[in-house]
């Protein structure tokens with residue numbers, strides 16, 4: 001096997017591109033894996049190394065700063081990433097024997113660096129093995145700094161989560177962020193019911209363990225394989241979607257024959273769900289502002305065999321000027337800070353900051369304003385985000401409702417939620433906040449609002 005095809009080399013290339021060039025870990029890793037000749041086992045290792053090293057960066061750098069004389073920032077970027085990768089395997093990966101982890105890491109250093117580098121890498125990793133007892137992590141961190149160190153998150157994010165949710169809940173959220181994401185799929189009911197699709201998936205890959213989702217009637221969770229490259233996927237029997245994200249479509253509850261708008265639709269995960277719930281009858285306009293993303297929505301609806309979707313490149317804020325007829329239901333799945341999906345995209349926690357929330361909040365308010373104008377009297381507006389930040393979530397919705405008295409938060413939302421969500425999630429007047437540790441799914445905020453029937 002070529003060196004550049006080995007699992008650790010793929011992982012190192014992705015880590016360098018994420019940190020040094022701002023690449024998205026999930027997109028780049030997929031692309032590299034698709035081009036590689038790695039076995040399924042090595043693909044799994046490369047994936048675990050990328051996500052694990054990104055997730056644990058704080059902890060790894062804390063250790064490396066005590067092992068590298070001038071500190072980790074003094075190193076060439078690729079050497080820094082290689083050492084993080086090495087320490088990650090030694091500290092967090094039971095399935096890689098320490099000798100193999102050191103040997104493989106030094107081999108990469110030999111292949112890529114001048115003579116001093118393999119010696120440095122070897123020395124640092126061996127000295128970690130001798131001193132590893134020095135970095136025991138406290139079981140129950142009592143303050144923000146310890147919590148940031150133990151769970152490897154930036155302190156600003158830990159401080160904010162503790163402020164909003166309290167120390168214990170924040171700890172659960174942060175620990176859940178370090179767990180590998182679970183794969184879940186949404187069954188396409190136009191093709192077959194959940195039992196039938198589960199059976200077909202099992203036939204296609206007997207290694208899969210399949211369970212029904214507690215969050216959605218259309219959801220299945222899968223372990224032990226990835227069917228997204230198989231025949232059933234290509235033929236549109238299901239879509240890959242997180243379980244709490246499926247709740248968004250369930251709470252909008254579009255009906256066959258209605259006129260529905262998905263205002264921020266790309267890549268189209270929820271668009272497909274809405275059209276399926278409408279039994280492919282009625283009209284569904286799916287917009288996104290970015291031209292390159294519009295194609296993703298088209299691909300999705302085409303693969304799922306959905307014909308009622310009009311896909312359009314448009315800025316939602318300009319749509320009220322253009323659309324003459326209002327919609328029965330409008331979904332605004334807004335751009336957000338993404339703190340609920342750190343499990344899937346660990347680079348979020350290192351590349352974003354709290355200032356960004358302010359500009360997102362303003363954009364979301366403008367999008368809500370436009371979405372509201374497009375809702376017909378008596379119609380339904382659902383606002384959702386995949387973040388945990390109140391300014392983007394319930395505070396955003398509260399401010400909107402205060403400004404728009406002809407909209408009401410829908411308190412019947414609670415009756416629409418599955419029992420496990422009612423028991424565990426945070427529920428307000430017409431909204432629900434799911435945290436990542438509640439179900440091991442993405443963190444999601446969903447608010448449902450109704451426009452009064454007889455007014456302007």
Ligand SMILES: C[S@@+](CC[C@H](N)C(=O)[O-])C[C@H]1O[C@@H](n2cnc3c(N)ncnc32)[C@H](O)[C@@H]1O
Pocket residue numbers: 263264265266267268269270271287288289290293314315316317333334335336367
């Ligand atoms: C959270 S994502 C939507 C995810 C999508 N609903 C799904 O389930 O696959 C937010 C989307 O909003 C789009 N967006 C941002 N600003 C917009 C605007 N002014 N008008 C329309 N779409 C916008 C982004 O391009 C992004 O694709």
